[in-house]
Amino acid sequence: MTAYGQWSTNLAESVWQDATSRRTALIEHSSGRSYRYPELKQAAERFAAALRSRFRGPDEVVALVCDNTAEFVVAYHGTLLAGGVVLPLEPLGTPDEWQPVLERCRAAHVVASAKAWRQLSALPAAASVRTVIVLDEIPSGDRTTGWQEWLDGPAVAAPAATGDGRPALLATSSGSLGLPKQIVLTHRNLVSNLDQIDAVHRLTADDVVLATTPFRHIYGMQMAMNPTLRAGGTLVTVRTPFDVDDLLEVIETQKVTVAYLVPSTLAELARRGDTGDRDTGSLRLVYSGGAPLPANVARSCALMLGVPVVQGYGMTEAGCTFAPPDGTPSVPTSIGKALPGTEIRLVDPATGADGETGEIWVRGPQVSPGFLDEDGTVHGLADDEHWLHTGDIARRDRDGHVTIIGRIKQLIKYKGHQIAPAELESVLLSHPAVADAVVVGAPDEVAGEIPVAFVVLSEPVELSEVTGFVAGRVAPYKKIRSITAVDRIPRSAMGKALVHRLTDVPAGGTR
Incomplete structure (x- = not known):
């Protein structure tokens, strides 16, 4: 060497x-x-x-x-x-x-x-x-x-x-x-x-x-x-x-x-x-x-x-x-x-x-x-x-381990609060029926931006149940306001979600 x-x-x-x-x-x-x-x-x-x-x-x-x-x-x-x-x-x-x-x-x-x-x-x-x-x-x-x-x-x-x-x-x-x-x-x-x-x-x-x-x-x-x-x-x-x-x-x-x-x-x-x-x-x-x-x-x-x-x-x-x-x-x-x-x-x-x-x-x-x-x-x-x-936004624990929690340009600004999409994606993926997920910010006249989720489901489930699952695990301002089920999340060769290919899909679910 x-x-x-x-x-x-x-x-x-x-x-x-x-x-x-x-x-x-x-x-x-x-x-x-x-x-x-x-x-x-x-x-x-x-x-x-x-x-x-x-x-x-x-x-x-x-x-x-x-x-x-x-x-x-x-x-x-x-x-x-x-x-x-x-x-x-x-x-x-x-x-x-x-x-x-x-x-x-x-x-x-x-x-x-x-x-x-x-x-x-x-x-x-x-x-x-x-x-x-x-x-x-x-x-x-x-x-x-x-x-x-x-x-x-x-x-x-x-x-x-x-x-x-x-x-x-x-x-x-x-x-x-x-x-x-x-x-x-x-x-x-x-x-x-x-x-x-x-x-x-x-x-x-x-x-x-x-x-x-x-x-x-x-x-x-x-x-x-x-x-x-x-x-x-x-x-x-x-x-x-x-x-x-x-x-x-x-x-x-x-x-x-x-x-x-x-x-x-x-x-x-x-x-x-x-x-x-x-x-x-x-x-x-x-x-x-x-x-x-x-x-x-x-x-x-x-x-x-x-x-x-x-x-x-x-x-x-x-x-x-x-x-x-x-x-x-x-x-x-x-x-x-x-x-x-x-x-x-x-x-x-x-x-x-x-x-x-x-x-x-x-x-x-x-x-x-x-x-x-x-x-x-x-x-x-x-x-x-x-x-x-x-x-990239990260936090460091007492042992010095660093965890990525979001990106500056991807942070969702909801009524003055900053929401990291990566955090919500992690919660979504812990749901047994969610196989893949991505969260983005969508413009909103009242809130500024709202968290919008696109999910791939591994089994049938009501989308309202998924958003309720997330709501029970995050602060109220971080709740998913809109959710859409898709067949797949398009990703690059490196695994990055190609968000621009999803944002044209009409959002649905709970607001």
Whole structure:
């Protein structure tokens, strides 16, 4: 492991520092392909060598339009070794979504399927693209090269590009700090965060790690992909869509020891109530991230699987910042404690005073220097004292465990009272007939806003009974004023509720 605090190295060097093992590095469960460490590392080095010959200057941007495959891993680390900057794009995105990102980031090279490149090539921003590596067809055209041809070139020996404060990644934020942005993350940000995570949550060469979340997101990248390869473990990927039956099958088949999941998958497992005939005895830990994990879901899954089910906290702008240390008693509602080298404050949004409840402010080496503006300049996200204001409201208990209770922008203002949707969602999910739930604020002429709930029911029940259940467990001003039953709560790949898809549904129930 890289010595704690040695953060000037290139991220790829830090990850691949001990890749001589003949162990299996990556298994693509859906395709059956597998790769050993020397094979995967050599492919990354060949990718880097081919890319260096195409560079015209430092920090050229390479757009990756790939799923969780060996090609993503190779292109990601090959780009970093060569001194490029990785720009991961959503493979299921649309040209309208890709155009402003490519234009802002000035991508010079693209790795994509033939289908994705046909869509990309029609965009105005594609005019600046000089190199296209096509994954699944023999391409034709001056700019295009097939994946195998790209890797068949000579692996010219060359030292890895310098790391430290150079940009490594342009990651798309979730929009939790405003509209989605391209967040600049440096080698120092990412390497330091790997050290911080490793200090409290360690993977080993014996671990078989299931990665269900996209590597293009910070959770899949910095909790699953990079730590597993750095530890010399085996990384298992799956194709989406991915449901609970797939989860149980891959755990049994691949003898998974650590699984990184999202709350929606765990909620589906909790609703199912058992593992069927599947053997999940290889598991030692289940991690949840991307969105808050309801306490009842965590408890149910932990009991069913016989292992701790824990959650951490992170964001694109600051990587992982909170995690429960391995081996400590889990607190189902908690995101754990701040990682080593991470300073935090809980600040009252109204008064600016520090306390045990308030907005999480974060300061540390993993915090991004800023986001990329339209003109290519980097605009800072933190304040003058380098504190990043996350927008998440949390409380801290006597033992220092921190629990997320809401977001500033999502707080419902009811007759002057502030209501955290996450709190009401937790109560709703404790009702035996509620399988999933989301709470939002709706405008109201008298109250300002009212709490509105959308629920997925696992069995028939009167909605008035559900709202009465909540009313008996919260202060009067927090009562659910409107409730609607829906077939499903639409969620992102990271498990976040896509609220905008629900607010068009006419609300009903009790007011």
